Amino acid sequence: MMGGQWDVAIERALQNNIPRVEQILSENPYILDLAREIRETKLAVLEHLDDYVQKTIRAVERTGGRAYLARDAEEARKIVDDIIGERKRVVFSKSNVAYEVGLREHLVSRGLDAWETDLGEYLIQLTGEPPAHIVFPPALHMPKEAVGDLLNRFLNGAVNSGSTHEEMVAAVRSFLMEKYMKAQVGITGANAVAADTGSVALLENEGNIRMDTVVPEVHIAITGIDKIVPTLHDAMKELIVQAAYGGLYPPSYINISSGPSSTADIELKRVSPATGPREFHVILLDNGRSMANRDPGLREALLCIKCGRCYFSCPVYRVMGASWGRPALRRPPHGRDVVRHY
Amino acid sequence: MVSLSRFFFRPEKEDVDRAFRILRNISGGALRASGVQFGYLYEEEPYSGGLLLELGMLDEFREYGMKLASFFHSRGGVKRIITVDPHTANALNRLRSLVGLEAEVIPYLKLIKPRISGRFAIHDSCLYSRHLGMREDIRAMMRTAGAEVVEDQIVTSRSGAVCCGAPLGGPLSTDLSDSIARHRAESLGRLGTQVISFCRSARAACRGTASRQGTSLR
Numbered sequence: 001m002m003g004g005q006w007d008v009a010i011e012r013a014l015q016n017n018i019p020r021v022e023q024i025l026s027e028n029p030y031i032l033d034l035a036r037e038i039r040e041t042k043l044a045v046l047e048h049l050d051d052y053v054q055k056t057i058r059a060v061e062r063t064g065g066r067a068y069l070a071r072d073a074e075e076a077r078k079i080v081d082d083i084i085g086e087r088k089r090v091v092f093s094k095s096n097v098a099y100e101v102g103l104r105e106h107l108v109s110r111g112l113d114a115w116e117t118d119l120g121e122y123l124i125q126l127t128g129e130p131p132a133h134i135v136f137p138p139a140l141h142m143p144k145e146a147v148g149d150l151l152n153r154f155l156n157g158a159v160n161s162g163s164t165h166e167e168m169v170a171a172v173r174s175f176l177m178e179k180y181m182k183a184q185v186g187i188t189g190a191n192a193v194a195a196d197t198g199s200v201a202l203l204e205n206e207g208n209i210r211m212d213t214v215v216p217e218v219h220i221a222i223t224g225i226d227k228i229v230p231t232l233h234d235a236m237k238e239l240i241v242q243a244a245y246g247g248l249y250p251p252s253y254i255n256i257s258s259g260p261s262s263t264a265d266i267e268l269k270r271v272s273p274a275t276g277p278r279e280f281h282v283i284l285l286d287n288g289r290s291m292a293n294r295d296p297g298l299r300e301a302l303l304c305i306k307c308g309r310c311y312f313s314c315p316v317y318r319v320m321g322a323s324w325g326r327p328a329l330r331r332p333p334h335g336r337d338v339v340r341h342y
Numbered sequence: 343m344v345s346l347s348r349f350f351f352r353p354e355k356e357d358v359d360r361a362f363r364i365l366r367n368i369s370g371g372a373l374r375a376s377g378v379q380f381g382y383l384y385e386e387e388p389y390s391g392g393l394l395l396e397l398g399m400l401d402e403f404r405e406y407g408m409k410l411a412s413f414f415h416s417r418g419g420v421k422r423i424i425t426v427d428p429h430t431a432n433a434l435n436r437l438r439s440l441v442g443l444e445a446e447v448i449p450y451l452k453l454i455k456p457r458i459s460g461r462f463a464i465h466d467s468c469l470y471s472r473h474l475g476m477r478e479d480i481r482a483m484m485r486t487a488g489a490e491v492v493e494d495q496i497v498t499s500r501s502g503a504v505c506c507g508a509p510l511g512g513p514l515s516t517d518l519s520d521s522i523a524r525h526r527a528e529s530l531g532r533l534g535t536q537v538i539s540f541c542r543s544a545r546a547a548c549r550g551t552a553s554r555q556g557t558s559l560r
Contacts, residue, residue, distance in 0.1 A: 018499070022495060022501065313502070315522045319522050319525050
């Protein structure tokens with residue numbers, strides 16, 4: 001049992017999240033309708049998952065991107081290695097699938113300069129601990145004072161445990177800004193992938209995903225095949241539902257990436273790249289999801305939109321925090337691990 | 343089933359006596375006072391098989407359920423079963439879809455008209471509230487009975503309230519079960535009202551902490 005620091009952290013998180021979500025849902029009742037619609041839509045996709053994977057791959061390539069189906073974590077890491085080539089500087093937005101395949105650790109072990117840019121995930125990277133929550137914030141288990149101590153060690157004393165929240169955020173922003181501007185590759189997840197347009201939809205509040213997807217010359221989105229929805233319209237619905245249940249509504253930013261950057265502003269001739277990336281890659285990870293989809297009980301797990309709200313209704317999580325269920329607690333369901341841990 | 347249940351759960355004599363007292367209060371007291379006519383099979387009263395269901399032994403639960411459905415059929419075609427606890431209500435409801443149990447299953451709470459006074463925070467039964475959709479029925483019953491129901495967004499709301507941890511106690515981890523029960527009882531105690539539990543297991547799990555902190559737990 002965790003106790004102490006965890007009890008303080010989870011109590012603050014509950015007080016901040018539960019009333020806010022209730023208020024959002026009561027003020028925007030259409031969100032409950034969207035949630036029901038998304039469930040039915042995702043069930044329809046899972047009935048024909050292989051077809052939707054192929055449709056998504058074709059759509060990504062129509063927009064000038066490259067798409068890949070990775071059977072497992074090893075294959076996903078190999079695809080990323082091949083895309084990155086000799087490049088050395090990578091920025092990550094928080095991605096559960098990247099975590100699932102151990103991508104950041106893999107790139108760091110190859111000597112790359114790879115940094116998480118979501119503030120919570122950046123803190124997790126500094127501690128070397130697993131995240132305490134899949135969505136917000138991964139460093140839920142760290143009260144402000146502990147964050148200050150951590151940043152004091154890694155940011156040359158710029159802040160400390162007595163600094164304000166604002167001072168800590170500003171110090172991290174200053175550190176990461178240099179990483180963004182020098183990054184050659186930006187790696188993100190996807191909150192949803194639209195099969196009709198090949199678009200990757202991403203939800204955020206910090207602005208880091210916008211930087212990760214636009215500043216580097218290469219954008220790689222890695223996500224599970226369970227994130228495919230039929231249309232861009234469905235993807236937008238999923239983002240709205242996820243933001244609401246996360247307690248941050250409306251979200252500060254919604255990002256849609258469809259292919260590499262381009263312009264037709266000179267004589268209407270399409271030229272790529274323009275200001276944003278010259279390469280756009282989508283990696284769709286199976287890693288047991290197809291097997292889970294064949295089981296009627298486990299298929300239910302593939303409907304999850306990863307809002308993370310269920311953590312706060314889980315009595316085991318409230319008492320034990322991140323020390324329970326490792327790694328299944330915070331890893332999307334896949335194959336044998338599902339059978340073993342659930 | 344008897345030997346299996348002994349392995350997981352050995353009730354104290356005090357708990358057995360209390361369970362019989364509650365049963366007498368429900369049957370001879372609340373139900374009859376509310377004008378409900380019912381029969382009772384005494385030693386032949388069958389077990390619902392709820393333990394099999396809650397341990398995830400679905401094949402065995404289905405097999406046992408077929409015998410149970412046959413038993414009710416053999417007793418003149420039972421039309422309506424009144425349940426006195428959430429686990430039985432849930433198990434028999436599942437058997438209606440799993441093996442075609444024909445009898446209507448109705449929790450006694452839907453039939454009685456009690457009188458209660460005072461301010462109460464409700465610890466819901468997870469099965470009544472989440473699986474059987476009775477959350478609002480129970481609150482309406484409490485208010486009609488004369489009680490003031492105290493709600494808290496974190497502790498008693500639909501999205502904030504949590505399980506007492508009791509189901510983990512036998513098969514998985516007593517330490518974890520006890521920790522969750524302590525956490526739950528402390529949260530309820532902070533509301534400063536009487537607490538009424540609609541699950542017998544939850545009351546048993548939380549009563550130690552409730553007693554130590556001076557919370558009235560009914």
